[in-house]
Each structure stands twice: as C-alpha cells, then as structure tokens.
Amino acid sequence: VGVMVLIVVLAVMAGFEREVKSRLLGFSPHIELRKEGVVVTTMDGGVVTGSLAGRGDWGVSLRLEPGPEEPISIPAGDIVSIVGTPLLIREWSDLKERIDEVSEVTESYAQLRDFTILEKSDRFLPVEFRAIDTSNRHQMAALEELILDGGNADIGLDERAVVAESTARNFDISVGDRILLHSARNLQQMGDSWKITDQPLVGKEHAEFLERARADLVKEMVLEDGKEVFQWNFLAGLYDSLDELRNGKIRPSEREALNTILIIFQEGSRSEDEDRFVLEAGSLERVLKHLDLLGQMDREVEDGRLLRGLREVALPRDLEVVGIFSTSQHVMHPAVFVPLATGQELKNMEGGVESFGVRVDDPYKLEEVQDRLEQELGPSWSVRSWQDQHRAWVDLIARERMMMYFALSFIVLVSAFCIMAVIFTITIMKKQEIGVMKALGATPFQVVRVFTFQGSIVGLMGALLGVGLGLLVVHFRDPIYRALKGVGFDVFPAEFHGIDGLPAHVNLNEVAVVGIGASILCVIAALIPAFLTSRRDPARCLRNY
Structure with a gap:
C-alpha cells in the first residue's frame, strides 16, 4: 500500500508540474534579453543615459542612448551618482539576425509588458498586459494551444485582445465583448503634475532667500576692466x-528661470588666484531679471501652463476580446495579451521595445545557450532564463515534491517495521526448530539466511504488488477521479488549479527507486530479527516452556 500511494502521488505531482510548466512556457520566452544601461548624474546637475562601455578609477565610458556609437568619457570627479536602468531597444532587426544565428535558438521576437487599467461595464482593475509580435507564427501557435473553446488567438495587428480565464471570470467577459485599456503612464504623468501644483511657488516659498541673494549679488559685484567680479566662495x-x-519638484517655468541663472554663472571663469569669479558685463542684470521673474509668477497661470503642457497622452484603447486562455493559480500570468503596436502605444514606447524573447529546442537545458548569447551580445545585455525569472516558483515546486516524497516514505518505513514484527513473531513460534537446526550444526549465518530470505520474499512481493497497483491506479485515474467527484469529494478542483482532470506522468526512474528502496528496507527489517535469533542458545530453544 505504501509503495502504491507513493507512486500515485509522485506521478500526479510530476504530471501537475509538467502541465503548469507547459502553460508557463506556452506564453513566456525561454530566455529574455534586456539591454542594461546606467543613468549618470554629474556635478553640474546634468543627467546622461547610456550603456556602460567601460569603468575604472578614472571614471566611466558611455555609449549614449540614443546617440552615436562612439562612447564618451566622464571623469570620476564629475560624477555624483550612477544608477542602473533598462534601455529601450529601438532597431531590433539586426539584433534578431544575430540571435537567430546562435545554435539551438529556434526563434526570437520583440515583446514588452506593463500594467494597465482594464475597464468593463464601469468596473476598473489594474492588470498586467503583455504585448507580443503577432507576426511570429511559433509564438501565436503556442498561445493558440491555451485558448478555450469558442475563441482564437488571432489578435492581428490592432484592436483585438486575448484575456486570461481568471480575468474573464471576474469581469464576466465573453468572446466578442469589448474592453477598454487605460495607459498607466497617463496616471503617473498626471499624478506627478498634480503633486507639483500642490507646491507653493518658488518665489513665494523662498522669497526671503531670493531677496537676500538679489541684495548680496548687487553688494558683492565689483567692476574690473569692464568685467563683473565676485568672490568665489560667495558665488x-x-x-x-x-x-x-x-532639482526639486517645481514647475517647468520655475526650473527654466533657475536653469538660465545657472547657465549665466557657468559662462564665467575663475580668476588666476582662484579667489574670484569673473562674469561678462551685463550678467548681473540678466540674473536679477530672472530672479524678479520668479517673484512675479502667478500660481494659477503657471499651474495652467503645467497641466496644458503635459506631454503626449496615450488614449484608452477599445479592444475586442477574440479569445480566452486557460490559466492556473500556480503560475504568474498576464491578464491580457495585445498586439505589439497596441502595447507600444499604451506604454508610450512607439518605435521601441523593452525586451527580446528567445525560444530554444530544449527549455530545460539553457546554460550553454545563455553563455553563447552573453558572448554574442556583450556585457551591456542581461540574459535571463525562465527559470531565473521564476526561481522562487521553481524552487517551491521542487521542495513540495521533496516534502511529499519524504512524508510518504514513512508509509513504506512503517510497512518495513511490520515485516520486522512478523519475522520476530515467526522466530518465536519457530524457536524449537531453530534449536534443532543449531543442534545439528547449523551456523548462525545459515539461520540468518533462512529468515532473511523469508522476509525478503515478503518485501519483494509487496514491492512488486505495490508498483503494479500504483501503475494501475495511475492508468485508470480519470474514472477513479470522476467517481470521487460523483460522491462530492473533489481532490483536484479545476476552479483553483485551472486544470481539467487529474494530470499524471510516470517517471520510470522514480518507480524503480521506490520499488528497489522498499525491497531493501524490507531486507534490512528481516535481517535484524534474523540476526538476533541466530545468537540464541540452542539448549534454551529446545526447552519446553
């Protein structure tokens, strides 16, 4: 019974794992490529974005994004901070050719994902969408396999979408319905603008500082040879x-005025004695003019300019649902699949994508392919497999199987103890026969062999019977499962797992390990009482109690 239960449970766990992984790999790339870059903030307040070409004590070398291929150098003394950031992939036709030339790569395609606001019948919910290249036949075929009856994965190039089963159930979405997707980038942009409008004007909040600065500039300025000279420490x-x-959260017009003042200061030069700073004639007048401008700004006017000056806003997309794909609670999945062009509009990334997907012959052997891709693309690219991206989930499944194997092994162990108890009972019942054998010259090894052989036969027959019954139950699992459901006992609810029926996969290596392991345990269990019996005194065994 222990062997049978162990084989059945391991087969069901393996089948469930394969089913979930097949669904995950149905819409996820085996390897995801991202272009990694850095954002460098310099001492003058500038921000430079690009891919890292070199780094050392001297500073960093960057390839600007977008910009020329020739890298620029930034000295270490000019750097305030360096922060990593993903870069946009714009021209990916050449990249696709380079990736497809790598051995074992079957296909590659552009993709992007983000969060959006899904609207249906005046109900709203933030969900994740994934935009895919619909011209890729293999990717669309993999998605088609997940589509439930009554729909399809033909989302074309625009105006159509495929929705997850869980999302469709929550929003009562059917094939043929229309949904609205609102860009989350709009909310971020508008939220930042509204936060700025809550702030007072710089000229009002820092009026005392600006007035003091104005007075000090006039006081500290000295004319020398037609130049305006200030003390270096003051300026x-x-x-x-x-x-x-x-650099604070201020309105664009305020930032423009402050930026102009700083540029005027940057146009000057430090004197030879380095104690003074020299500006061109008229510089002070220009600075005072912009300081006065900050103090004269009207809050309502500037807030109106800020809100009217919002950058391009992505409009909501009205999409027709052409299919619903099956999902599982055990796998993180997007709520909506849309065409690549639709995703680019929702994320304000027209003309570019954030990552590249790669599929290979064997998704379970990716180390060599990852190494080749890293060598081909260089250090500025991140190469992550699906196992890396879902590491926590993969480890959880492996631990669940190991814990189940460990727990159910105790059933086999209890069976071995039962065999030990049976052999103990037999040795007690056969003590006179044992005494006769030893009196006739039987060695302790011969006595051990008799009872060990007897226990081994019982264990071997039990293991074979358990393996046979386990394989039989796995083969007829569906009728057994339907019978259990018929009496109200659903051990594998499809509403939760997202899988119809009871999946199973028989791993012959595991079956062999279970069968052989159970037989060995039974031999050990029989050996212990046999060994103790072989050490008994034959005279005491022949006595009549």
Missing part, C-alpha cells in the same frame, strides 16, 4: 543653493 555657495532648488 559657489549661491550656485549650490539655486541648483538644489532647481
């Missing part, structure tokens, strides 16, 4: 204070 401190204001 450097004022520059840092204005730069801090510029």
Whole structure:
C-alpha cells in the first residue's frame, strides 16, 4: 500500500508540474534579453543615459542612448551618482539576425509588458498586459494551444485582445465583448503634475532667500576692466543653493528661470588666484531679471501652463476580446495579451521595445545557450532564463515534491517495521526448530539466511504488488477521479488549479527507486530479527516452556 500511494502521488505531482510548466512556457520566452544601461548624474546637475562601455578609477565610458556609437568619457570627479536602468531597444532587426544565428535558438521576437487599467461595464482593475509580435507564427501557435473553446488567438495587428480565464471570470467577459485599456503612464504623468501644483511657488516659498541673494549679488559685484567680479566662495555657495532648488519638484517655468541663472554663472571663469569669479558685463542684470521673474509668477497661470503642457497622452484603447486562455493559480500570468503596436502605444514606447524573447529546442537545458548569447551580445545585455525569472516558483515546486516524497516514505518505513514484527513473531513460534537446526550444526549465518530470505520474499512481493497497483491506479485515474467527484469529494478542483482532470506522468526512474528502496528496507527489517535469533542458545530453544 505504501509503495502504491507513493507512486500515485509522485506521478500526479510530476504530471501537475509538467502541465503548469507547459502553460508557463506556452506564453513566456525561454530566455529574455534586456539591454542594461546606467543613468549618470554629474556635478553640474546634468543627467546622461547610456550603456556602460567601460569603468575604472578614472571614471566611466558611455555609449549614449540614443546617440552615436562612439562612447564618451566622464571623469570620476564629475560624477555624483550612477544608477542602473533598462534601455529601450529601438532597431531590433539586426539584433534578431544575430540571435537567430546562435545554435539551438529556434526563434526570437520583440515583446514588452506593463500594467494597465482594464475597464468593463464601469468596473476598473489594474492588470498586467503583455504585448507580443503577432507576426511570429511559433509564438501565436503556442498561445493558440491555451485558448478555450469558442475563441482564437488571432489578435492581428490592432484592436483585438486575448484575456486570461481568471480575468474573464471576474469581469464576466465573453468572446466578442469589448474592453477598454487605460495607459498607466497617463496616471503617473498626471499624478506627478498634480503633486507639483500642490507646491507653493518658488518665489513665494523662498522669497526671503531670493531677496537676500538679489541684495548680496548687487553688494558683492565689483567692476574690473569692464568685467563683473565676485568672490568665489560667495558665488559657489549661491550656485549650490539655486541648483538644489532647481532639482526639486517645481514647475517647468520655475526650473527654466533657475536653469538660465545657472547657465549665466557657468559662462564665467575663475580668476588666476582662484579667489574670484569673473562674469561678462551685463550678467548681473540678466540674473536679477530672472530672479524678479520668479517673484512675479502667478500660481494659477503657471499651474495652467503645467497641466496644458503635459506631454503626449496615450488614449484608452477599445479592444475586442477574440479569445480566452486557460490559466492556473500556480503560475504568474498576464491578464491580457495585445498586439505589439497596441502595447507600444499604451506604454508610450512607439518605435521601441523593452525586451527580446528567445525560444530554444530544449527549455530545460539553457546554460550553454545563455553563455553563447552573453558572448554574442556583450556585457551591456542581461540574459535571463525562465527559470531565473521564476526561481522562487521553481524552487517551491521542487521542495513540495521533496516534502511529499519524504512524508510518504514513512508509509513504506512503517510497512518495513511490520515485516520486522512478523519475522520476530515467526522466530518465536519457530524457536524449537531453530534449536534443532543449531543442534545439528547449523551456523548462525545459515539461520540468518533462512529468515532473511523469508522476509525478503515478503518485501519483494509487496514491492512488486505495490508498483503494479500504483501503475494501475495511475492508468485508470480519470474514472477513479470522476467517481470521487460523483460522491462530492473533489481532490483536484479545476476552479483553483485551472486544470481539467487529474494530470499524471510516470517517471520510470522514480518507480524503480521506490520499488528497489522498499525491497531493501524490507531486507534490512528481516535481517535484524534474523540476526538476533541466530545468537540464541540452542539448549534454551529446545526447552519446553
């Protein structure tokens, strides 16, 4: 019984794991490629974005994105911070050719994903969407296999979508319905703008500082040879204070005024004795003019300019649902699949994508392919397999199987103890026969062999019977499952697992390990009482109690 239960449970767990992984790999790339870059903030407040070409004590070398192929160098003394960031992949036709030339790669395709607001019948929910290249036949065929009856995966190039089964159930969506997808980028952009409008004007909040700065500039300025000269320490401190204001959450018109003042300061030069800073004639007048401009700004006017000056806003997309794909609670999955062009509009990424998907011959042997892709693409690319992306889930499934194997092994262990108890009972019942054998010259080894052989036969027959019954139950699992459901006992609810029926996969290696392991345990269990019996005194065994 223990062997049978162990084989059945392991087969069902293996079948469930294969089913879930096949669904995951049906819409996920085996390897995902991302272009990694850095954002460098410099001492003058500038921000430079690009891919890292080199780095050392001297500074960094960057290839600008977008920009020329020739890298630029930024000295270490000019760098304030370096932060990693993913870069947009714009021209991917050449990239696709390079990837497809790598051995074992069967296909590659552009993709992107993000969060969106799904609207249906005045109900809203934030969901994840995934945009796919619908011209890729293999990818569309893999998605088609997940589509439930009554739908299809033909989302074309625009205006159509495929929805997850769980999302369709929550929103009462059927094939042929229409849904609205609102870009989450709109909310972020508008939210940032509204937060700025809650802030007071720089000219009002920092009126005292700006007035003092104005007075100090007039006081500190000295004319020499037609040039305006200031003390270096004074002007450097004022520059840092204005730069801090510029980098805060302020309105674009305020930032523009502060930026102009700082540019005027940057046009000057430090004197030879490095104690003074020299500006061109008229620089002070221009600075005072922009300081006055900050103080004269009207909040309502500037807030109106800010909201009217929002960058291009992505409009909601009205899409027809052409299919619903099956899902499982055990796998993270997108709520909606849309064409690549639709996804680019929703994410304001027209003309580019954020990642590249790669599929290979064997999704379970990816190390060599990953190494080849890393060598081909270089260090500025991130190469992650589906196992890396879902590491926590893969480890959880493996641990579940191991814990189940460990727990059910105790059933086999209890069976071995039962055999030990049976052999103990037999040795007690046969103590006179044992005494006769030893009196006639039987060696302890011969006595051990008799009872060990007897226990081994019982264990071997039990293991074979358990293996046979286990394979039989796995083969007829569906009728057994339907019978259990008929009496109200559903051990594998499809509403939760998203899988119809009871999946199973028989791993012959596991079956062999279970059968042989059970037989060995039974031999050990029979050996212990046999060994103890072989050490008995034959005279005491022949006595009549």
